[in-house]
Amino acid sequence: MALARTLSTLAAAALAAATFAAPAVAADEPSAAPAPSGEVNPYIIDGSEAESGPWAARLFQGDQDVCSASVIAPEWVLTAQHCVEGAGDNIGFNIGALEHAQGERFDAKPGGVYVHDTADLALVNLDRPTDVEVAPLGNPGDVNVGETVQVYGWGATCTDRPEGECQSPVLKVADVDVTDIACQDYRGGTAVCASRNDGITAGGDSGGPMFSGDVQVGVASTSDRQTTTAYTNVIQYRDWIQEVAGV
Template sequence: MRLSRLAPAIAAVGLSVAGLVPTAAAQAPAPVPSTPAATSAQPIIGGGYASNAPWAARLFSNGRQTCSSTIIAPTWILTAKHCVSGGGLSFRIGSLDQTSGGTVANGAGTYTHSASDLALVKLDRSVQGTYARLGQPGSVQVNQSVQVYGWGATSQCGSEINCQSQLLKVANVTVTGGCRDAYNGSAICARRGNGITAGGDSGGPMMANGIQVGVASTSDRQTTTAYTNVTAYRSWIQSVAGV
């Protein structure tokens, strides 16, 4: 994933992120892993292992572990635009282990937002399960502690493909304000809590009180991460996926 693409901004406490004035992005996108590798090391740098994320979906491109994502409806996946350019998309849905369990489905069609790091992938078949609920403007606030999820790199290990997590990780981060994503779209920036996102976490969710408010776009892998603001693009998501 390209999580060297993230950027922060500061705003007054109590304002919704959707209403903040964003600053320009400061980080570059993280490279998408290009070869498969499993490791017992932890993903998301820091944080811990997730125990309840039935909407989580690991994204593979041409059979290679690439990004994270969520299932938002029986035939629809939400992820980052920079995760889908390689084609040959498949997903393991509803398992915390990217190597087994859950349901595997293939991408049958890809839809990308013209001005943000968002993509919707239509699956080749319906997958029953628990779908991520999407936030509306006002669903997340500055200084709020939120959770980020992914199967990405567990350390700054050079080639991040060599330290991807087999099991889904989660970390707490704190919202700092509005910013820009990898494609200059509206994003939510957050500072590191007990962990920070890295390569392979791209496309994964930011959850506020159990509601998805962001999609991982960029990170400096040390202190700051940027998530495309799902609440700002609800009308586009609904127009494509109907949710």
């Protein structure tokens, strides 16, 4: 069975032995979901270019674009813990454009990066408020097994080259089908697992949102880049988000 992998695109040369380097596989990562038996074609994210995503945020460590994220309040961004690992306050975002190199740059406020103790979640307090439309967060019952939901990100669009060479410059969206709402994310937290529909998440999509209808229900944590993906279940961690960000 293919092992799930974190989706960030931190520089492989610097992080060759690190858990979060792409395309390395972490030996002890949880599997996002059972993969089908037999041959599996090397799918890419596919899906399509997003037509809208005012809440979308492209995450940078310094000048390196590494992950996706979502604005959930004027001064708060939600992403994955592994996207901010080891970066301290050297985190920034391009917000307000579907092109990842455009939009307005916002940086983390000093001391403004918060990570969950056990789940693959991070909250970043921005140095100033944005005026974009924020992503509303889901509540119990907003995501269920068997539903088709949408995932967003600026991740890799190929599997035949290093992922850093084929990152999408435009926000993309794909449909995935929910298979479990109490599986595990990268750190063992509660996740929403899903299987490929018209696309699947890949490197660089980490931290990006999963939407069920108009509400965000997940944060991208792992993927086998072929058939399955796991998104930390936002609904399960609303108390923590409320405590930190007041949302």
